[in-house]
Amino acid sequence: MSIDPTAEIHPSAVIDEGAVIGAGCKIGAFCAVGPDVRLGERVTLLSHVAVAGKTSIGDETTIWPFASIGQVPQDLKYRGEPTELVVGARNHIREHTTMSTGTVGGGGITRVGDGNLFMMSTHVAHDCIIGNNVIMANNATLAGHCVVEDFVVMGGLSAVHQHVRLGRGAMIGGLAGVVADVIPYGSVAGERAHLMGLNLVGLxxxxxxxxxxxxxxxxxxxxxxxxxxxxxxxxxxxxxxxxxxxxxxxxxxxxxxxxxxxxxxxx
Structure with a gap:
């Protein structure tokens, strides 16, 4: 275990042997941090946050209560291989969000970039690759192997099929089910999403x-x-x-x- 002396850890938190806790981290009440977890500098786990698996969290990321980060993928082919979750800097990960580690078949890494906002109950499945400055609104979900490029916005309760790519600056409407790639700057909506035009507001x-x-x-x-x-x-x-x-x-x-x-x- 390596805990920087400037880190603040609530006495009820459980930090496993082997975890690395960076300078200025704040770990709140009843958090659980696994043995293969690395927290960068000034990471905040507010309370009741579980971080497991081979997971790294970038500097100045904040995770809200009851988020579950780095648990094993929801893939029946997974057999306990040492896969990873890599989360970048300055992310805001809100309540009940889930992010899984990767699978061998998908390259072994789920990767999240910098400056993203994951609102309540969002889900990032195994082997997803997410860029920077992405917003996933409440209950938006990504199936496995999705690619989400920079500045994408996903509306509440939207869902993306596995292996789908969302191009840079795309806008996904609330409640939309996306089963095919969305071009950069595209705007989609509908129960089975259709391309409605361009995300001119974002541009x-x-x-x-x-x-x-x-x-x-x-x-x-x-x-x-x-x-x-x-x-x-x-x-x-x-x-x-x-x-x-x-x-x-x-x-x-x-x-x-x-x-x-x-x-x-x-x-």
Whole structure:
């Protein structure tokens, strides 16, 4: 066990031998920290938090009561292999959130970036890869092997099918069930989610160039028209709009490796 002398630990907390507790950490009442857990500097576990498995928590992350972090994956193929959960810095992990370690079949690591907000009762399953500045609202859930890029927002009670990718800046509406990849800056909604347009609000909030946004709006219609195949439309857009970084990002996403189809507009 390695506990920095500046850490504050409530006497009712249980810290297993082997755990590493960084400088300035605060561990509240009735928390449980497993033997293979590493807490960075100034991590706060408010109370009744369980951190297990081979799990590392980055600096200045705060975890609220009754969150369960680093438990074994909910995968019947898991046989106790030494897989990991890696959580970055400055995350806010609210009450009853669950995050699982990875599986051998998925690469062995569940990874969460920096500056994310996980609201109450959110779930990050095994082998998910989450970027930075992501927001998962109350009861939003990710199945295994999902990829969530930077600045994605998931509405309350939304759910994402395993192996689905959510592109950078995408917006997932509340109650939506997402079963196919969502393009960067896409906005989806519906019980079985459809692509409703672009997340223009998110783009504007990040001070994206207005001319680039306007060009992107035109490209959306080109990509998802009913003429030709999706592949030919993607190739045509790439040739017609070579200098817009937003469009280039969408093209790279749509031509990248995936096992899923793409979320399409309704009809």
């Amino acid at each position: 504007k909030r990040r001070a994206t160039d207005r001319a680039q946004i306007n060009e992107l709006r035109g490209v959306f219609g080109e990509l998802f028209s009913k003429e030709g195949t999706l592949q030919t439309r993607v190739e045509a857009v790439a040739q017609k709009h070579p200098d817009n970084p937003l469009i280039a990002e969408i093209i790279a996403f749509m031509t990248g490796e995936t096992s899923r189809s793409f979320t399409q507009p309704p009809g």
